Amino acid sequence: MAFRGQVGLVGRGSECGVLDQMAAAVRTGESRVLVVHGAPGTGKSALLEYLQNSATGMRVLRAVGVESEMELAFATLHQLCVPLLDRVKELPEPQRDALETVFGMRAGTPPERFLVALAVLSLLSEVSESGPVLCVVDDAQWMDQASAQVLGFVARRLLAESVALVFGARRRIRDLLGLPELEVMGLGKADAHALLEAATHARLDHHIRDRIVAEAGGNPLALLELPRERTVTQLAGGFGLPRTDTLPNRIEQSFLSRIEKLAEQSRLLLLIAAAEPVGDPALVWRAAQRLGVTSATALDDETAGLVSFDIRVTFRHPLVRSAVYRAAGDEDRRAVHLALAEVTDPQIDPDRRAWHLASAAAEPDETVAAELELSAGRAQARGGLASAAAFLQRSVALTSDTARRAERAVAAADASVRAGDLDAARRLIDIAELDVPSEWLRARAQLVRGRIAHAAGFNQEAPPMLLAAARRLEPFDSELALETYLLAWGAAAWGAADAESLVAISGAIRELPPRPGSPRPIDLVLEGCALLVTEGRGTAITALRRAMTALVDLPVPDLLKWGWAACGLSPAVWDEQVMLETYARAAEVVRTAGILTELPIYLASLGAATSLIGDFATAAGIVAESEGIAAATGIPLAPYTTLILTAMQGNETEASALIAATIEQSAADGQLTGVTTAQWSAAVLYNGLARYQDALSAAQASTRIAQLVVSVWVLPELIEAAVRVGDDKAARGALEHLADAAEPGDTDWSHGILARCRALLADETAADDLYRESIERLGRTLLRPELARAHLLYGEWLRRQSRRVDARHHVRTAYDMFVSIGMAAFAERARRELLASGEKIRKRSVETSSDELTPQERQIAMLVGEGLSNPEVGARLFLSPRTVEWHLRKIFTKLSITSRRQLREALPHAE
Incomplete structure (x- = not known):
């Protein structure tokens, strides 16, 4: 950066100190991440250059975001990783395949973006074994979306890899939010004066100098550049001072003034360099030659002050590049892009060639549109959804045939939905529907419109739109039609809680003609979904059980x-073993595939099921993994598992705040499943705290929402609370609904819960038998919390029957179980009951998995205890092997052990 010049890096002592500390930490084996951001011209690039120059003993990897490269998936990441490609073969096979696919080194199915991120994390970890590594990404605001997401993920997972990852950006970037930041502001007054005096030869009056410094706002580039176009006389006299326009515009205008004075051939050379994003001097000169530009006619001292030709073509500042490109006329820009396309190898770099051709096109061009379509296909094969959408969007604009344009517009809209650009998707579908040439394309367009509505959030628009699309798709693609029916059903059942649409969709599914041969899993799931709504659980349960069995081997x-739809139905069969196995397999499949955008959802289901069986330590580890992935990917995660876990633990302060926040947010988003789950959790919490009126109010609020699973699970809470406050009518009404839902299940879980609830409303003789039946049945399940609650309710009932000895036995059993599980509120309720029955008891703290291990540490310890290696644990938890080793050292210290073999014995396990 020019303001270093003869006066050094002026006024940046504190910033350099931060960078020095970062480098020192990395040399000692730690990882560091920093986002250096500030307005154009404040000196970010100079600070990054300072860091690189002072990074002695470190391997330096560098990439620069380029505005015109933003449409090319993984372009910035490829720049950063090119020097490391010889090490890719050392990665685990799934990671190696993913990285080679996105870099075009091999063909394959599009890898999940975050599997690519794990591969980059492992690659950097591997390289750092040989010494500390500094990764610098300048102009990060122009990274392509795929690279930004991958590097943002990597930045959040670095811990003990001896790697520094530093970004320079003009503004905060969505995918990097939450990372450590260093904001680069303008220079202080004294430093600004010093820099101005070093940069100008005129002796300035102090009033003139103060005004220039004030106008520049301490911006170093402005202090150097704005006075450049003024004569000594003008500066000394105060004439020609900068306009009070926005500073970046004024700086760019200063560059424009210099560019306009250049010879025509010099301006054309600068334009070629500005339009060529790779910075390849050979490519630039080949294009220049096609346009009749030579170094003899185009290079002079003024040109050299704006751009340099070395190993790479680099502009003095990014504002020079943008000024050059903006100053050129449309015809010149098109001529330059055409020349660059002609000298770009169509075999080695077909996508950049296609993009140059698109930029060179002044009117629709079918040849170029077809090239862009091919580029979109290659981008999708690499997992670059945003890039594929961009190529297809431009392809639509260059298509003149209306039918072909409609087809491409549907494809572009679909890619845009998958890339998260819903506004573009809506515009493209509008274009497509103007000229749809066939019913098949009209059906696809309607499906995309339904997906747009579904992706926009839980609302009642998506289910009927998806239903209409499914019906239209049936004659053309029966498989896609079935998937669309299931998507519509899920949107109505789990999202919008739209009873009217749910009935209509279920009826339409029932009307589908049977398909030849044995029913496949999707047929069974659809049948169970539809019957659940139209005929009730009694009729649906057989189909649901067949569907759950089929899911074990689901491809x-x-x-x-x-x-996701099948997993959502597994609780309806009242089989906790099937539910756990279904969730665990689904989570493992998604984890192995590296689909981190979906994994937190499956982990949330697994965590909730694990909470229900009373293994709170494992559930907490699952929550930690889920939240860590959600934070790393930047994808919001509803706190359903945490809600259930904290409510069952009886942590009133934490649970109450989370319940209230979830109800408010879910109601605002129209996500009624979230409201139901929060109210159910509140009912569990308040029953544990013996605040039965509060529990009844929460349970009744939950059952008023037509949710297929949670609104059933809340019924036992409603019955218990209603009996305790003397509202037998509410209790009996809820019992009837529970019987309708539970009896068809015909499992120990369903009958055990039903017997416990019936006992609350039964006469003396029947109640005794029902409580015993409940305890016997629940004792054959994995549901330790439900069994403990059955013992507690039986003990409370026995005391009221004056059978104190029997009561103490059951309440003591319940108390010991609650303490062991970690259900503090229910344990305190049981302790008070023991005191009421005449037994003296000392209050005990609930047990935890370990007094010291964090949930993530316990999860790592469990996996290592099962025999997994550090790389295997890292791949499972999306950590580098070195980070796993770092955690293990802490775990060994906390558990006072010295080897991996001791872990299984050192960790408490759920009974």
Whole structure:
């Protein structure tokens, strides 16, 4: 950066100190991440250059975001990793395949973006074994979306890899939010004066000098550049001072003034360099030659002050590049892009060539549109959804045939939805529907419109739109139609809680003609979904059980496409073993595939099921993994598992705040499943705290929402609370609904819960038998919290029957179980009951998995205890092997052990 010049890096002592500390920490084996951001011209690049120059003993990797490269998936990441590609073969096979696919080194199915991120994390970890590594990404605001997401993920997972990852950006970047930041502001007054005096030869009056410094706002580039176009006389006299326009515009205008004075051939050379994003001097000169530009006619001292030709073509400042490009006329820009396309190898770099051709096109061009379509296909094969959408969007603009344009617009809209650009998707579908040439394309367009509505949030627009699309798709693609029916059903059942649409969708599914041969898993799931709504659980349970059995061997592609719906139905069969196995397999499949955008959802289901069986330590580890991934990917995660876990633990302060926040946010988003889950959790919490009126109010609020699973699970809470406050009518009404839902299940879980609830309303003789039946049945399940509650309710009932000895036995059993599980509120309720029955008891703290291990540490310890290696644990938890080792050292210290073999014995396990 020019303001270093003869006066050094002026006024940046504190910033350099931060960078020095970062480098020192990395040399000692730690990882560091920093986002250096500030307005154009404040000196970010100079600070990054300072860091690179002072990074002695470190391997330096560098990439620069380029505005015109933002449409090319993984372009910035490729720049950063090119020097390391010889080490890719050392990665685990799935990671190696993912990285080679996105870099075009091999063909394959599009890898999940965050599997690519794990591969980059492992690659940097591997390289850092040989010495500390400094990764610098300048102009990060122009990274392509795929690279930004990958590097943002990597930045959040670095810990003990001896790697520094530093970004320079003009503004905060969504994918980097939450990372450590260093904001670069303008220079202080004294430093600004010093820099101005060093940069100008005129002796300035102090009033003139103060005004220039004030106008520049301490911006170093402005202090150097703005006075450049003024004569000594003008500066000394105060004439020609900078305009009070926005500073970046004034700086760019200063560059424009210099560019306008250049010879025509010099301006054309600068334009070629500005339009060529790679910075390849050979490519620039080949294009220049096609336009008749030579070094003899185009290079002079003024040109050299704006751009340099070395190993790479680099502009003095990014504002020079943008000024050059903006100053050129449309015709010159098109001529330059055409020349660059002609000298770009169509075999080695077909996508950049296609992009140059698109930029060179002044009117629709079918040849170029077809090239862009091919580029979109290659981008999708690499997992670059945003890039594919961009190529297709430009392809639509260059298509003149209306039918072809409609087809491409549908494809572009679909890619835009998948890339998260819903506004562009809506515009493209509008274009497509103007000229749809066939019913098949009209059906696809309607499906995309339904997906747009679904992706926009839980609302009642998406289910009927998806239903209409499914009906239209049936004659053309029966498989896609079935998947669309299931998506519509899920949108109505789990999202919008739209009873009217749910009935209509279920009826339409029932009307589908039977398909030849044995029913496949999706047929069974659809049948169970539809019967659940139209005929009730009694009729649906057989189909649901067949569907759950089929899901055990569900092919991975099917599970990834529609397994979420099947997983959502597993609780309806009242089989906790099937529920756990279904969730665990689904989470493992999604984890192995590296689909981190979906994994937190499956982990949330697994965590909730694990909470229900009373293994709170494992559930907390699952929550930690889920939250860590959600934070790393930047994808919001509803706190359902945490809600259930904290409510069952009886942590009133934490649970109450989380319940209130979830109800408010879920109601605002129209996500009624979230409201129901929060109210159910509140009912569990308040029953544990013996605040039965509060529990009844929460349970009644939950059952008023037509949710297929949670609104059933809350019924036992409602019955218990209603009996305790003397509202037998409410209790009996809820019992009838519970019987309708539970009896068809015909499992120990369903009958055990039903017997416990019936006992609350039964006469003396029947109640005794029902409580015993409940305890016997629940004792054959994995549901330790439900069994403990059955013992507690039986003990409370026995005391009221004056059978104190029997009561103490059951309440003591319940108390010991609650303490062991970690259900503090219910344990205190049981302790008070023991005191009321005449037994003296000392209050005990609930047990935890370990007094010291964090949830993530316990999860790592459990996996290592099962025999997994550090790389295997890292791949499972999306950590580098070195980070796993770092955690293990802490775990060994906390547990006072010295070897991996001791872990299984050192960790408490759920009974």
